[in-house]
Amino acid sequence: MQRLNTRRIFLRRLAAAIGAVTVGEAPLAFAGAKNSIRDVRLERTDKSLRVVFDLAGSAKHKLFHLSNPSRVVLDFPGTTLPAGKRLAIEPSPLVKGLRYGKRNKDDLRVVLDLDQQMQTSTWVRRSGSRYQLIVEFDQPPVVSAAAPAKRKPVKTVEKKRPKKLRDLVIAIDAGHGGKDPGALGKRGTHEKKVVLQVARRLAKLLEREPGYKPVLIRNSDVFLPLRERINKARAAKADLFISIHADASPNPKAQGSSVYVLSENGASSEAARFLAQQENAVDLIGGVSLDNRDQMLASVLLDLSQRHTIETSQKAAQQLLAELNKVGKVHSPRVEKAAFVVLKSPDVPSVLVETAFISNPREEKRLRTREHQQKLARSMVKGIKKYFAEHAPDDSLVARMRTQEHVIQRGDTLSGIAHQYRVPVDHLRSVNGLASDKLLVGKKLKIPVAET
Ligand SMILES: [Zn+2]
Known part of the structure; x- marks a missing residue:
């Protein structure tokens, strides 16, 4: 992958936004209304691989791709999760997992970690104030999601590893x-x-x-x-x-x-x-x-x-x-x-x-x-x-050392949070200097950004 700095990425996106539409935006149902993601799941058939979001209020979002490692990022403006709700999908060989976190004040960012770059298309189904946002991945012909049992030789896997993060x-x-x-x-x-x-x-x-x-x-x-x-x-x-x-x-x-x-x-x-x-x-x-x-x-x-x-x-x-x-x-x-x-x-x-x-x-x-x-x-x-x-630009080591914050909710456990963000419990303890696993509701925890 070519080395890009923030400036170039910014310009690429800008050029793309002028020349072609890379940003999917569905109409907002109630302007200013709080939206929420009710659920998310991975749907697989022989022919397609989709991530389906169930939303209440609106399906407004922005979608973009990032590389090294390959990711699809969805930003949902003014969006929350129902109390106690955690988003997760069953990992598949192509869509390896899902992470999310708060962005700005009340936006929600969802990141889908991919095994490799894939084309995506999105569409929205609506029923009343309920929306379904479907993100469909064009699967590369070589790998069939329906037959994940076919393991590739180790060498190929080695090749696909993301390049060393840059300084x-x-x-x-x-x-x-x-x-x-x-x-x-x-x-x-x-x-x-x-x-x-x-x-x-x-x-x-x-x-x-x-x-x-x-x-x-x-x-x-x-x-x-x-x-x-x-x-x-x-x-x-x-x-x-x-x-x-x-x-x-x-x-x-x-x-x-x-x-x-x-x-x-x-x-x-x-x-x-x-x-x-x-x-x-x-x-x-x-x-x-x-x-x-x-x-x-x-x-x-x-x-x-x-x-x-x-x-x-x-x-x-x-x-x-x-x-x-x-x-x-x-x-x-x-x-x-x-x-x-x-x-x-x-x-x-x-x-x-x-x-x-x-x-x-x-x-x-x-x-x-x-x-x-x-x-x-x-x-x-x-x-x-x-x-x-x-x-720090996304392809830099410093960006990867960045942490995000999680506000502790009632019912949170350290292991639950570790699972949600896919980081080892030990890391959570050391980053936050925790002597015990007791959590205080409302306190902020630093979450190291997951390594892939
Ligand atoms: Zn001088």
């Missing part, structure tokens, strides 16, 4: 370098030098974090044009780009860290520039080829892409700023916006961190110390991790 790539860009020293402190400190030190410390710390792969855009005192920095990050398929700098101001009292993302103005001029380069544009919209008549679509996609990147960057920037705030003063309590060239990747979320004011003698002194550099690096690691705890 998140963090591009770390030490600002300036070579003939460009950056800002200069009163003690003669060169910005290019201290920011490289901080960048290296950040890389070293990230290397120790499972699921993260730091890439230093420069690791020596070299001059790199700004566009080349962007290109390097894109070539490394970075999930996040962080440019590290030290600020300067004529006012020697100016102090504190700032975090920047690209401003809208900077973005729109950049979109035009990128579109002018056909090659970039094709790559950007997820391999959808462009001829002249598609230019309009391309510009819409690119615009959305850039907007999406800025939104994503903003979220990452906020986490970074919050962590930097714990280390020392922040210059501005808000994420700043500017048209810095280095932030202009249309498809890599990018932030620029001004670690401190090198023009402030006190901050200059601190910036040179190992302790402060390490503090800055550590706070950036925390910010990065907090951001990805919620936004």
